[in-house]
Amino acid sequence: MTCSQKPLHLSPVGDSHPNPAVALSHHSRMLSFPRVMACSRTCSRFLGLSLGTASLFAAGANIALLFPNWDMTYLTRGLIGKHAMLGSGLWGGGFMVLVAAALISMTGYFSKSAPCLCMLIALLSSGLALLGALVCFVTSGVALKDGPFCMFDISSFNQTQAWKFGYPFKDLPNRNYLYDRSLWTSVCLEPSEAVVWHVAFFSTLLCISLLQFLLVAIHFINSILGLLCSFCEKS
Numbered sequence: 001m002t003c004s005q006k007p008l009h010l011s012p013v014g015d016s017h018p019n020p021a022v023a024l025s026h027h028s029r030m031l032s033f034p035r036v037m038a039c040s041r042t043c044s045r046f047l048g049l050s051l052g053t054a055s056l057f058a059a060g061a062n063i064a065l066l067f068p069n070w071d072m073t074y075l076t077r078g079l080i081g082k083h084a085m086l087g088s089g090l091w092g093g094g095f096m097v098l099v100a101a102a103l104i105s106m107t108g109y110f111s112k113s114a115p116c117l118c119m120l121i122a123l124l125s126s127g128l129a130l131l132g133a134l135v136c137f138v139t140s141g142v143a144l145k146d147g148p149f150c151m152f153d154i155s156s157f158n159q160t161q162a163w164k165f166g167y168p169f170k171d172l173p174n175r176n177y178l179y180d181r182s183l184w185t186s187v188c189l190e191p192s193e194a195v196v197w198h199v200a201f202f203s204t205l206l207c208i209s210l211l212q213f214l215l216v217a218i219h220f221i222n223s224i225l226g227l228l229c230s231f232c233e234k235s
Contacts, residue, residue, distance in 0.1 A: 051219075074191060083139055093133055137206060
């Protein structure tokens with residue numbers, strides 16, 4: 001007697017087809033977080049390079065203020081204004097921001113392996129750069145308000161024919177030298193073009209400080225995004 005056997009088709013227990021939408025969402029998430037992390041690291045390196053370049057320009061502008069008309073005799077004779085001698089562009093917007101830029105560039109290389117440490121470095125570097133840029137910004141603003149340190153004729157002030165070095169625009173009543181360019185060549189006798197030199201380089205320091213503020217703010221936001229993405233990538 002022959003028995004015909006039919007093949008049995010057994011479906012495995014718990015077999016369920018995955019939801020295509022869930023799979024696509026999981027796949028896109030796995031692709032997006034590493035991509036954002038890579039962009040964050042690249043951005044950190046770029047911001048560090050930009051801050052470092054800005055700090056070098058700030059230091060150069062402050063050095064130029066120590067040598068009016070590129071003449072060294074004023075520095076050797078002690079005839080340099082207090083704002084330039086303070087050197088906020090050298091140690092504030094220069095050295096402090098340069099150290100912060102080096103730290104920021106380091107976070108771009110190690111943000112994947114130690115995100116919490118990199119966030120701490122990011123906070124420290126942001127604070128250091130902000131402090132240096134703030135000192136440079138305030139000093140430059142006060143310097144532009146007080147005007148240049150130069151030799152001027154004080155006879156117009158006390159009716160005595162005499163010349164001295166000082167800040168002729170600091171106590172000038174009812175006139176602002178920044179808007180009245182006729183004063184630029186008629187008040188300061190020495191160094192020549194003292195007002196132009198003073199306004200040009202302190203305005204440069206002011207703009208560099210504002211740029212450093214902007215770069216530090218971008219770096220802080222970028223660091224927070226990188227930290228969040230690193231946690232989401234591990235979860």
